[in-house]
Amino acid sequence: MLFAAFAAASSVAIALSREAQEFIAISKELEPVQCEKRKLRREITLAEVEKKDARELRKRFSALDRDPKTARMEKRLAELEPRLRRSADPEDLPAISRQQVEAFYRCE
Numbered sequence: 788m789l790f791a792a793f794a795a796a797s798s799v800a801i802a803l804s805r806e807a808q809e810f811i812a813i814s815k816e817l818e819p820v821q822c823e824k825r826k827l828r829r830e831i832t833l834a835e836v837e838k839k840d841a842r843e844l845r846k847r848f849s850a851l852d853r854d855p856k857t858a859r860m861e862k863r864l865a866e867l868e869p870r871l872r873r874s875a876d877p878e879d880l881p882a883i884s885r886q887q888v889e890a891f892y893r894c895e
Contacts, residue, residue, distance in 0.1 A: 802876075802878055803876060803878055803879055803882055804871075804874055804876045804879050806867050806870050806871055806874065806879070807871060807874065807878075807879035807882060809863075810864060810867045810871060810883055811883060813860050813863055813864055813867075814864065814883075814886060814890065815886070815890070817857065817861065817864075818890050818893070818894075820854075820857050821890070821894070824848060824851055825894055826894070827844055827847055827848045827851075828848070830844050831845060831848065871883065
C-alpha cells in the first residue's frame, strides 16, 4: 500500500514540467522559513492589537528576510511564477496549489 502511494506521487512529479518540479522543490526547502514568517506575522499583529511592543518580533522577521540563501530561493520562485502561469502542462498549477495547501497545514 505504501509503495503504491509512493509510486503515484512519483508519477505525478514526473508528469510535471521541469519548472513546476523546481518550484515545488524550492518551496519545500523554504517551508520552515515560511512557517516561521507566518507565525511571526500573527504574533506581530496580535502584539499590535494588544498595544504591546512588537519591535523584537519585527527584528526576527527582518532577519529571516536578510538571509542570503532564503533571499536567493525566494527570488528564484518569483522568476518561475510567471512561467508557471503560462505553462502548457495542465497539472502544474494544481500540483503547486496542493503542495502549498499541505505546507500551510503542516505549519499549524
